[in-house]
Amino acid sequence: MNDRGLIFDIKRDSTEDGPGIRTVVFFKGCPLSCIWCQNPEGKRFMPEADVNGNRIGTWYTVDELVYRMLQDKPFFTTTGGGVTLSGGEPTLQMDFAGQLLQALKREGIHTALETSGFFAFDAFKEKMLPWLDLIYFDLKLIDAAESERYSGRSSKKIFDNFSTLIKTAKIPVIPRIPLIPGITATERNLKGIAAFLAKHSVKTCALMPYNPLWLGKLENLGISAPRYTHSRFMTTEELKACADYFTHGSHSAQAQADSV
Numbered sequence: 303m304n305d306r307g308l309i310f311d312i313k314r315d316s317t318e319d320g321p322g323i324r325t326v327v328f329f330k331g332c333p334l335s336c337i338w339c340q341n342p343e344g345k346r347f348m349p350e351a352d353v354n355g356n357r358i359g360t361w362y363t364v365d366e367l368v369y370r371m372l373q374d375k376p377f378f379t380t381t382g383g384g385v386t387l388s389g390g391e392p393t394l395q396m397d398f399a400g401q402l403l404q405a406l407k408r409e410g411i412h413t414a415l416e417t418s419g420f421f422a423f424d425a426f427k428e429k430m431l432p433w434l435d436l437i438y439f440d441l442k443l444i445d446a447a448e449s450e451r452y453s454g455r456s457s458k459k460i461f462d463n464f465s466t467l468i469k470t471a472k473i474p475v476i477p478r479i480p481l482i483p484g485i486t487a488t489e490r491n492l493k494g495i496a497a498f499l500a501k502h503s504v505k506t507c508a509l510m511p512y513n514p515l516w517l518g519k520l521e522n523l524g525i526s527a528p529r530y531t532h533s534r535f536m537t538t539e540e541l542k543a544c545a546d547y548f549t550h551g552s553h554s555a556q557a558q559a560d561s562v
């Protein structure tokens with residue numbers, strides 16, 4: 303169903319998903335299955351109902367979405383904002399996402415993508431990249447086996463895609479590292495990612511501190527036994543220790559802590 307996209311949320315007035323004031327379109331469905339996923343309602347590529355019978359996931363045409371985005375265009379114009387495609391994983395619905403990006407660019411709207419990086423690169427390059435102004439690219443686990451264990455997929459394709467993208471893209475590609483205590487926020491993983499970024503001469507990255515509020519969504523989705531249950535925010539000291547792996551040592555990059 304390429305003429306419609308499955309969307310599970312549209313968030314207006316965001317200041318955390320790119321420059322200026324943005325409207326964020328959340329695509330439903332993700333090829334990964336991270337055990338800490340902050341948006342568990344966005345994982346499955348199908349409409350579903352929560353335990354209260356509320357429907358999650360609506361099929362939209364490009365025109366329907368663009369019509370809604372245009373209501374916010376005055377805010378985009380005055381703040382340097384725009385539209386951010388997020389999820390789930392927008393590249394899972396590559397054809398639709400590409401058509402949406404083209405329509406937004408025809409309207410003169412700045413476009414950004416938040417991606418897990420797990421996509422077919424050639425298709426992405428053809429169908430989405432030419433109409434993007436900015437990409438936030440998640441790097442989670444550099445070890446392929448650990449990535450498979452915690453997200454259901456090897457990270458090889460993700461890191462390969464990142465390497466290819468920063469050589470190809472003529473737009474900013476910002477690596478983002480979600481800090482998941484005991485999983486991604488380990489010395490070995492963060493040092494490994496810092497070395498990878500240094501090898502590719504990437505000078506900045508964004509660290510995304512763990513936010514436990516997603517656990518509250520699980521009951522609504524009827525999930526009673528999550529594999530990951532870390533229930534507190536990270537301390538300032540813990541965040542600093544993570545940032546230090548990027549700003550100190552032989553592989554230095556500027557790390558900025560954002561909120562997830």
Ligand code: SF4
Binds near residue numbers: 338339340341389391
């Ligand atoms: S890649 Fe993102 S949306 Fe997909 S399962 Fe992992 S955390 Fe959730």
